Amino acid sequence: MAGGKDGFIELLESSSAELYADHLDLMDTGDLIPTPNEIHEDDVALFDEGREAGLITVLRGGRFNTLDRPTPGGHWGLLSRSRQGGWYNAEYLPQIAAYADAILHLGYPAGRVLFELPGSALQLDLAILDDAGRVVVLGEAKRGTAMLETLRINVERRYAEAAPDMTTTKDEARQLAWRLWTVAPDYTWLIGPNHRPAFRTSTSPLRLEPTADGRLPAASHLGLDRPPEAGLMPPPMLMP
Known part of the structure; x- marks a missing residue:
């Protein structure tokens, strides 16, 4: 082939x-x-x-x-x-590319990088964990690059001050905002076809600030370049 x-x-x-x-x-x-x-x-x-x-x-x-x-x-x-x-x-190829990029080029040990997490972990597309199992990097994948900026703008415009009410209709901005408020990652990694901008993330208010070079920092910069003692981290329990 x-x-x-x-x-x-x-x-x-x-x-x-x-x-x-x-x-x-x-x-x-x-x-x-x-x-x-x-x-x-x-x-x-x-x-x-x-x-x-x-x-x-x-x-x-x-x-x-x-x-x-x-x-x-x-x-x-x-x-x-x-x-x-x-x-x-269509979302899986960019998502796989980000998974490979994180491990092979950014230096994150494979045991810290989780792909397509289960419902108990909010069905995150990608997560990079610290030794305590906290989500340091939250990855959100879309099939089209243009969708990423629209998603970011809507999240910040609609949900900067408070987490969304998840008893109503769950559109994509509402879903991501809920995940960000619930997880409070240090970084959000938006993933599309050959496009993976990273954002320093804070809550109260919710803000996604682009990193200096627009990329996710290398594992060594975040102190996550050593394999976890567990070998392979299990998905964290994130449901509130």
Whole structure:
């Protein structure tokens, strides 16, 4: 199989065919449904790096594992099933790219970096933990880069003074603001196709201030460059 973007699309196509073969009762075809979402070469390069380093394992049907909480059939899926074929889950490539970037280039030990956390941990897209299990970096992934700035503006404009009421309709800004007020991370990492701006984060009032160079600081700058004693940190219990 080729590398790069062509190789990634080839992987999606073969995975869609496998999904069809395994779910003939749920799919009418194994074709990959064309996606309007960006598949960026640089994200694919990080995806490939992550696979080569053993951080990402891709299984049949496009199911995949990261190092935390792997399952035999793959914890997550690059594709979803539909009658019309395999549907590309566009947020996962930027999210995987950020996971690989944090570990391979920013120096965070894999045991501190958690991917797609469970409901008890507020379903955070990405989290980097300190030794006490506190979320120092909260990652929020979107399928489109333009969505990130809109999300940040809405969070600060609507929820700067108080946490949102989560008994009403839960739009994306409300969800992120609730997570930020609940978790109170030091940094928020907004993740899109080849775009990962980082923000120093504070509450009361809620503020997201861009870092000096716009990037997430290296692990050594935050004192998080040593592997945790636990080896692999478990997802924290964050539900209030």
